[in-house]
Amino acid sequence: GHVENFSDPLVDCKKCKTRFREDHLEGLWEEKGISDGSCPECGGELTEARQFNLMFTTHMGPVADSGSLIYLRPETAQGIFVNFKNVVDTGRVKVPFGIAQVGKAFRNEITTKNFIFRTCEFEQMEMQYFVRPDGADEAFEEWKARRMAWYVERLGIKKERLRFHQHGPDELAHYARDAYDIEYQYPFGWQELEGIHSRTDFDLKRHGEYCGKEINYLDPADNSRYIPWVVETSSGLTRSVLVTLMDAYHEETIGEDKNGRPDVRTVLHFHPDIAPDYDTMKDNTVTLRFRDSMEQVRVPIASLAERMRKEIREYKRN
Ligand SMILES: [Zn+2]
Structure with missing residues (x-):
């Protein structure tokens, strides 16, 4: 079904050869104030829409004949x-x-x-x-x-x-x-x-x-x-x-710069589950949580990678 249907309708500009998705044209015309249906890039004439398959093809094996044609999956x-x-x-x-x-x-x-x-x-x-x-x-x-x-x-x-x-x-x-x-x-x-x-x-x-x-x-x-x-x-x-x-990016005003204008800085405010916590600031540790046992331990950041490698190496499935 994918070979038949996994496609987008596309149009080409006959003049500058730019290719557009048909469903994106409306937005581009609106953005650029174009009302005659011409190319949003150069004003040239556009072709009729054609189906363009979104799947990547390649060949399996040393000979590139039609029998060895395969597709990379477009979804899992x-x-x-x-x-x-x-x-x-x-x-x-x-x-x-x-x-x-x-x-x-x-x-x-x-x-x-x-x-x-x-x-x-x-x-x-x-x-x-x-x-x-x-x-x-x-x-x-x-x-x-x-x-x-x-x-x-x-x-x-x-x-x-x-x-x-x-x-x-x-x-x-x-x-x-x-x-x-x-x-x-x-x-x-x-x-x-x-x-x-x-x-x-x-x-x-x-x-x-x-x-x-x-x-x-x-x-x-x-x-x-x-x-x-x-x-x-x-x-x-x-x-x-x-x-x-x-979603985590925020702008914060932190007083004024030397010209009296608001001094704005951009910061990341992650959700507390993802972000480092207050103890991290004090002692440079993070929480390592074990999925199966839900056990939590504090680990110094400096030895985090080593500790994780060890835990993965010694992991036994229940
Ligand atoms: Zn064009």
Whole structure:
């Protein structure tokens, strides 16, 4: 499906050859006060929109024939659907459950800009949460609330700079039941940070069609058999880092400079969970917290790296 659909409509300028995403043109025209639909850069004539696939292609093996053509994944989700049955058969999980993955994704973006907001190689965090079809709407509301809370309560992002944007009929994928973006107010405007999607049984059904064996689930609760529905949360790890940094920047006035003007300095005010604390200032120590035991120890910053290497080396899975 990605080879057919993972694409953006693009237009080219016939004169200066600059390439634009069609959905970005409206904004650029408005910005530059252009009303005749011409090139925002040079005023030249634009071509009709053409589909431009966002996937990177390469070849596997020493011979670059068409048989060895492969694609770098444009998102991490597909591996989760492929492994659904393995996880059910070996993980002793019962619906509802989720499979989450963090990893690299690659997109052949034509406009990479705004620092690490849009890059060709980035880090994604995706989760597919599998539910009974009649529980999909409830799970969707639950994950909307939990993901928003993650940004506000865990990362300490300011509430007023976050909002939900519901996809309209023109933005919604044909199989999607409902979709919301969590948007952040970046210095360059409100843009997506994470997507929460109610995807029905589309992906598992399609995977079943192509591998020739329907993928379904026998629910031990009532012995019913169904294809689980999916609530997906898809977030940019790279973007979360960007947002955490941007949100922490503050300007503070610290008196006056020698000309009597306010002396303003820029400081980073991180959320207390992320930032060094008051003891750090006194004795140069930080807290090291162990995930499994929740035990906390104070460690001098100077020996932090060494201590972490030791703990990782000696770590034993329970
Ligand atoms: Zn042009």
